[in-house]
Amino acid sequence: MRFEGRAVIVTGGSKGIGGGCSRLFCAEGGLVAILARGVEAGEALAAELNSQGPGRAVFIRCDVSQPEQLLQAIEQTVQEFGRLDCIINNAGWHPPATSIDDTSVEELRGLLDLNYVSTFAGSKFAVPHLRKTKGTIVNIASMVAILGQDMAAGYCGTKAAQIGLTKALAVELGRDGVRVNAILPGNIDTPLMRDWAATLDDPESALQRVANLQLSKRMGTAEEIARIALFLATDDSAFVTGQAIEAEGGASLDY
Ligand SMILES: NC(=O)c1ccc[n+]([C@@H]2O[C@H](COP(=O)([O-])OP(=O)(O)OC[C@H]3O[C@@H](n4cnc5c(N)ncnc54)[C@H](OP(=O)(O)O)[C@@H]3O)[C@@H](O)[C@H]2O)c1
Numbered sequence: 374m375r376f377e378g379r380a381v382i383v384t385g386g387s388k389g390i391g392g393g394c395s396r397l398f399c400a401e402g403g404l405v406a407i408l409a410r411g412v413e414a415g416e417a418l419a420a421e422l423n424s425q426g427p428g429r430a431v432f433i434r435c436d437v438s439q440p441e442q443l444l445q446a447i448e449q450t451v452q453e454f455g456r457l458d459c460i461i462n463n464a465g466w467h468p469p470a471t472s473i474d475d476t477s478v479e480e481l482r483g484l485l486d487l488n489y490v491s492t493f494a495g496s497k498f499a500v501p502h503l504r505k506t507k508g509t510i511v512n513i514a515s516m517v518a519i520l521g522q523d524m525a526a527g528y529c530g531t532k533a534a535q536i537g538l539t540k541a542l543a544v545e546l547g548r549d550g551v552r553v554n555a556i557l558p559g560n561i562d563t564p565l566m567r568d569w570a571a572t573l574d575d576p577e578s579a580l581q582r583v584a585n586l587q588l589s590k591r592m593g594t595a596e597e598i599a600r601i602a603l604f605l606a607t608d609d610s611a612f613v614t615g616q617a618i619e620a621e622g623g624a625s626l627d628y
Contacts, residue, residue, distance in 0.1 A: 377402030380454035385464030387415040389563030393595025399428035406450040408435040437464045437491035447498045457502035459606040462492040463513040470524035481527045488531035507550035543615030552614040559621025562592040587622030
């Protein structure tokens with residue numbers, strides 16, 4: 374019950390890494406607002422979590438690339454739960470492999486809105502509530518923000534921007550007792566990863582290739598990332614702020 378009676382917003386909380394966070398925070402007694410676009414998956418997960426407890430969950434339909442929807446969803450969460458202790462800015466997308474030649478500036482702007490501006494806006498709208506609880510912000514960036522990745526210039530840039538924001542906000546909000554950290558996942562087995570594999574000729578061998586990149590020869594799980602988010606959202610990490618925590622199963626070691 375490490376999040377008992379406390380409230381968290383998980384953007385993109387219906388599936389993948391965000392789904393793992395919704396599940397774990399609810400299992401630890403938390404009040405969880407699941408934000409996503411797809412109503413069916415969001416409502417289904419909220420119903421499942423409410424039937425299991427011990428925490429409580431609500432689904433709020435929200436496209437995080439639309440700041441006014443994000444503001445409304447955050448205010449609705451605070452009305453519902455009476456408080457906000459953490460926002461996990463997780464919703465994001467990795468486009469299929471594309472060269473810079475084939476990426477239009479408009480496409481880049483759209484991805485920036487989804488992956489980065491939403492992180493800024495989610496933090497901005499949550500901060501007045503987080504100041505009251507001395508809460509935390511957890512941003513889900515990516516290992517490729519610092520490693521780079523072939524045919525993903527736009528994506529890597531949006532993820533690196535989240536890290537800069539994390540460090541600057543940690544400084545600014547440290548005065549108010551609000552901590553801000555980022556998690557940089559490596560290869561995690563989620564619907565996004567499987568959607569990417571499905572764009573290739575042989576999805577199963579592509580997934581095996583990705584699994585083999587880790588020292589353990591497997592991908593990470595959403596729950597493993599959620600456990601780091603829980604650590605960052607609780608006093609277990611009271612002395613940790615402005616950090617970009619690499620969770621990549623050793624994939625970047627042993628060249
Ligand atoms: N999987 C990996 O290996 C990996 C590695 C590094 C970083 N990441 C990062 O981790 C985050 C989550 O990735 P994932 O693999 O868990 O993705 P996923 O399996 O595709 O899940 C994405 C979640 O975000 C929601 N979402 C997508 N666009 C949204 C929007 N515009 N507004 C609100 N919700 C939206 C989706 O629901 P709806 O579609 O219904 O809205 C879903 O709940 C992303 O930021 C990604 O860049 C993932």
